Amino acid sequence: MIRIDQAAYSSPWYSFHPAVKLGLVAASLLLVLALDTEIISISVLLSMSLLVILAARVSWRFYLNLMLIPLCFLVAGCAAVAVTNSIQPHGLWPAVYAGGLWWGISDGSWHQAQALMLRCLACVSAMYLLALTTPVVQLVYVMRMLKIPDVITDLTGLIYINIFTFLQTAQDIYIAQQSRCGYRGFKGQFSSLSALVSNLFLKNLHRTSACYDGLLARGFNGSLEVLEEPYIFKPVHLAAVSIFISSLLMIYFYGGRYAA
Amino acid sequence: MQPDLLTVRDLYYRYQDGTNALNGLNISVPVNCRAAILGANGAGKSTLFLHFNGLLRPLAGSVYYRGREVQYNKKALMNLRQRVGIVFQNPDHQLFSASVWQDISFGLMNQGCGKAEARMRVEAVGEQLGISELFFRPTHFLSVGQKKMVSLAGVLAMEPELIICDEPTAGLDPENAQLFMHVLNQLQQQGKTIVISTHDVNLAYQWADLVWLLHRGQVLAEGSPLEVFDQDELLKQAHLETPWLLEIWRVMEAQGLVSADMPPRSKAQLRQALHE
Ligand SMILES: Nc1ncnc2c1ncn2[C@@H]1O[C@H](COP(=O)(O)OP(=O)(O)O)[C@@H](O)[C@H]1O
Numbered sequence: 001m002i003r004i005d006q007a008a009y010s011s012p013w014y015s016f017h018p019a020v021k022l023g024l025v026a027a028s029l030l031l032v033l034a035l036d037t038e039i040i041s042i043s044v045l046l047s048m049s050l051l052v053i054l055a056a057r058v059s060w061r062f063y064l065n066l067m068l069i070p071l072c073f074l075v076a077g078c079a080a081v082a083v084t085n086s087i088q089p090h091g092l093w094p095a096v097y098a099g100g101l102w103w104g105i106s107d108g109s110w111h112q113a114q115a116l117m118l119r120c121l122a123c124v125s126a127m128y129l130l131a132l133t134t135p136v137v138q139l140v141y142v143m144r145m146l147k148i149p150d151v152i153t154d155l156t157g158l159i160y161i162n163i164f165t166f167l168q169t170a171q172d173i174y175i176a177q178q179s180r181c182g183y184r185g186f187k188g189q190f191s192s193l194s195a196l197v198s199n200l201f202l203k204n205l206h207r208t209s210a211c212y213d214g215l216l217a218r219g220f221n222g223s224l225e226v227l228e229e230p231y232i233f234k235p236v237h238l239a240a241v242s243i244f245i246s247s248l249l250m251i252y253f254y255g256g257r258y259a260a
Numbered sequence: 261m262q263p264d265l266l267t268v269r270d271l272y273y274r275y276q277d278g279t280n281a282l283n284g285l286n287i288s289v290p291v292n293c294r295a296a297i298l299g300a301n302g303a304g305k306s307t308l309f310l311h312f313n314g315l316l317r318p319l320a321g322s323v324y325y326r327g328r329e330v331q332y333n334k335k336a337l338m339n340l341r342q343r344v345g346i347v348f349q350n351p352d353h354q355l356f357s358a359s360v361w362q363d364i365s366f367g368l369m370n371q372g373c374g375k376a377e378a379r380m381r382v383e384a385v386g387e388q389l390g391i392s393e394l395f396f397r398p399t400h401f402l403s404v405g406q407k408k409m410v411s412l413a414g415v416l417a418m419e420p421e422l423i424i425c426d427e428p429t430a431g432l433d434p435e436n437a438q439l440f441m442h443v444l445n446q447l448q449q450q451g452k453t454i455v456i457s458t459h460d461v462n463l464a465y466q467w468a469d470l471v472w473l474l475h476r477g478q479v480l481a482e483g484s485p486l487e488v489f490d491q492d493e494l495l496k497q498a499h500l501e502t503p504w505l506l507e508i509w510r511v512m513e514a515q516g517l518v519s520a521d522m523p524p525r526s527k528a529q530l531r532q533a534l535h536e
């Protein structure tokens with residue numbers, strides 16, 4: 001998570017207008033989900049991956065590692081979809097007889113699993129493009145643009161920054177415990193972990209009140225008003241996104257025919 | 261005569277758990293001075309600072325800003341907090357935004373500053389403190405020294421008259437500590453009043469114009485560094501030591517190596533005295 005965040009901050013796309021980036025990803029997601037054809041899924045998966053690696057300059061190794069995380073879950077989930085049953089063994093492979101039914105993979109179920117897999121991968125790659133080029137601060141900015149209530153946008157920002165100190169605190173406590181022989185034995189595992197969790201809570205409570213003082217000292221009056229960073233809005237970007245989305249639609253209407 | 265910038269009179273404060281953090285404290289900070297509140301851990305420095313801009317309300321006693329007693333209604337507090345800026349000890353408690361740019365602008369927007377004006381002031385402060393290249397870096401990946409500078413920038417952008425720094429050098433390496441104190445000196449030369457808290461006797465001795473020695477929520481001694489650090493008994497009572505410059509000077513004086521003039525306030529002055 002920290003590496004994704006760092007990638008977003010050092011991305012060449014960092015200063016692009018966040019609404020355009022979000023628009024690109026949201027439109028792609030929408031098309032993949034609404035049109036639900038393999039060719040669209042494949043197009044989005046390929047183009048997003050190319051954008052991540054070539055345009056946003058994320059190393060392909062790192063990107064591959066990132067893609068592997070959801071892949072594990074997807075394989076398990078799609079395997080469940082691929083396996084089907086029937087009252088006769090015809091068209092099933094490998095037809096296994098169990099519990100009064102024949103089990104195996106059929107042509108239909110195989111295609112279904114394949115389509116599902118591609119659809120999910122396409123969505124994941126689009127989300128990664130967003131995560132790897134757009135820090136949370138920028139997403140909050142778009143949320144504000146969309147007139148989402150202050151409470152939600154403020155909380156999103158605060159939770160995000162707190163994740164980092166939270167992780168750091170947890171790590172500090174963990175190391176301090178280990179250096180005094182915590183986590184020894186079965187019982188020690190539990191008692192040390194529970195001490196960690198409860199202390200994490202207490203420390204964070206203390207921290208929160210200190211942070212609140214910090215906000216008040218600078219005149220906090222209920223909503224976190226800040227000056228937005230100056231983002232570069234280039235019509236070219238908007239045009240590029242429109243062209244991309246239109247090409248996807250073209251592929252759907254013309255290319256889809258041959259694929260079917 | 262112009263009244264002192266900030267005065268606290270007979271200040272008492274007790275935390276909810278019954279700790280008496282301040283016990284009848286009197287301090288008066290003149291305009292445009294460099295003041296150090298000196299005390300060991302738990303002496304009450306941070307608690308005192310939270311009274312300076314009305315974050316805590318005294319149990320008894322009162323706080324005066326430019327001779328006027330501080331009122332605790334919303335409007336008066338907003339006004340006070342614009343004039344009295346606090347840089348907290350732990351920058352992680354102060355930086356709430358992941359964006360340096362946004363964090364610096366926060367106080368300005370609360371003041372109701374317009375966007376164009378706010379942008380100008382953020383840029384000016386960045387320039388002044390030499391942190392312009394950090395604007396679009398995330399606050400959570402900055403070094404402690406950088407975080408500290410950004411915290412100061414967020415306070416400075418509001419253009420306060422009085423800048424309070426709680427343990428400004430805590431957690432900084434010598435170079436960053438020196439840089440930070442240098443920046444504070446510059447601000448003082450530009451007319452700001454600076455108050456720091458510290459347990460570092462050498463820092464207080466070398467940097468401050470005025471020192472208050474704090475112990476258990478009370479002032480044990482006050483005055484110029486030379487006056488305060490001359491009182492060995494009180495220093496010992498406050499669990500603090502004599503600054504090394506003064507210590508060396510006394511030894512040399514006792515051996516007749518130097519003529520008893522003014523003790524040096526810095527390494528450079530000591531070196532010069534040795535040459536003579
Ligand atoms: N939130 C709190 N609740 C209870 N006691 C506190 C709290 N903060 C500080 N204290 C106590 O008040 C005294 C003064 O603390 P503080 O002002 O933080 O000292 P300093 O900043 O000089 O180290 C200490 O005894 C400390 O334990």
Ligand SMILES: [Mg+2]
Binds near residue numbers: 306307349426
């Ligand atoms: Mg303190």
